[in-house]
Amino acid sequence: MPISFEFFPPKTDEQRATLDAALPRLKAREPEYVSCTFGAGGSTLRYTPETIRRLREQHALDAAPHLSCMGGTREEIRALLEDYRACGVRRLVALRGDLPSGMASHGDFRYASELVEFIRAEHGDRFHVEVACYPEVHPQSDDAHADLRHFKAKVDAGADGAITQYFYNADAYFRFVEAARGAGIEIPIVPGIMPIANFTQLKRFSDLCGAEIPRWMAKRIQAYGDDVDAIREFAADVVADLCRRLVAGGAPGLHFYTLNRARPTLAVLDRL
Ligand SMILES: Cc1cc2nc3c(=O)[nH]c(=O)nc-3n(C[C@H](O)[C@H](O)[C@H](O)COP(=O)(O)OP(=O)(O)OC[C@H]3O[C@@H](n4cnc5c(N)ncnc54)[C@H](O)[C@@H]3O)c2cc1C
Numbered sequence: 001m002p003i004s005f006e007f008f009p010p011k012t013d014e015q016r017a018t019l020d021a022a023l024p025r026l027k028a029r030e031p032e033y034v035s036c037t038f039g040a041g042g043s044t045l046r047y048t049p050e051t052i053r054r055l056r057e058q059h060a061l062d063a064a065p066h067l068s069c070m071g072g073t074r075e076e077i078r079a080l081l082e083d084y085r086a087c088g089v090r091r092l093v094a095l096r097g098d099l100p101s102g103m104a105s106h107g108d109f110r111y112a113s114e115l116v117e118f119i120r121a122e123h124g125d126r127f128h129v130e131v132a133c134y135p136e137v138h139p140q141s142d143d144a145h146a147d148l149r150h151f152k153a154k155v156d157a158g159a160d161g162a163i164t165q166y167f168y169n170a171d172a173y174f175r176f177v178e179a180a181r182g183a184g185i186e187i188p189i190v191p192g193i194m195p196i197a198n199f200t201q202l203k204r205f206s207d208l209c210g211a212e213i214p215r216w217m218a219k220r221i222q223a224y225g226d227d228v229d230a231i232r233e234f235a236a237d238v239v240a241d242l243c244r245r246l247v248a249g250g251a252p253g254l255h256f257y258t259l260n261r262a263r264p265t266l267a268v269l270d271r272l
């Protein structure tokens with residue numbers, strides 16, 4: 001089963017040390033590739049390319065940059081693509097991103113489909129392009145049909161594969177893949193898996209990105225109170241069970257949101 005790991009670009013020495021400590025342990029699991037996020041509006045304009053270079057050159061990992069177009073200009077994106085091409089990158093994750101608060105301009109691109117079109121127009125088939133998709137529906141799209149049409153637009157623009165937003169309900173994924181196939185989308189749809197490290201943080205983040213934490217899960221975790229070990233065990237069991245169901249049901253791979261830490265992801269992988 002191909003697996004991949006997602007990181008965010010460290011900005012401080014402390015964050016760099018955390019990632020450096022996690023990398024050898026995660027690399028030992030032989031990921032197909034790793035990816036590094038990009039802050040929309042250029043907030044990681046320097047850090048994402050720097051991290052990609054470090055992952056490729058110092059850690060010998062096939063590292064794929066995320067590229068978020070929201071708030072960016074054609075020239076900025078063009079320069080990043082040239083830079084990535086020059087350092088041997090062959091895979092990209094193309095996103096719209098979310099406008100950072102306080103930033104007014106949307107930039108030259110409105111949707112990720114326009115970014116995919118731009119990448120194909122500028123670089124043909126040079127890059128393998130992944131896009132995002134949402135089994136529980138993107139939060140700004142209250143209509144699942146419209147969201148699926150917009151996903152299809154990214155595929156028609158040239159996406160080779162998709163990674164989902166995380167979810168904890170396997171049926172949401174299976175139904176989504178079924179609907180996508182029905183809409184003529186044939187690219188691989190890899191589930192994004194969020195191991196649980198910090199439940200309070202996860203809850204806050206899930207509200208923002210539209211991922212649902214099932215009530216039974218939240219209630220069980222709350223019931224453990226301050227028993228951190230019990231929460232870790234329970235969370236790893238639940239996420240490993242989700243992964244098992246996804247793989248048994250035909251998921252073509254698993255993409256782990258590591259948040260730059262090895263332990264929560266390894267706790268899941270060790271159970272598989
Ligand atoms: C795997 C993964 C990785 C991510 N990595 C990052 C990252 O590195 N950096 C970051 O900032 N964010 C990242 N995100 C978050 C993502 O940027 C947000 O979810 C963002 O709100 C949407 O991005 P998108 O690429 O899915 O946008 P889009 O596909 O453009 O969709 C955004 C919204 O617009 C709607 N829409 C699309 N096209 C149209 C149209 N033509 N007309 C009307 N509505 C339309 C869609 O239905 C959706 O509601 C990631 C998400 C995932 C799932």
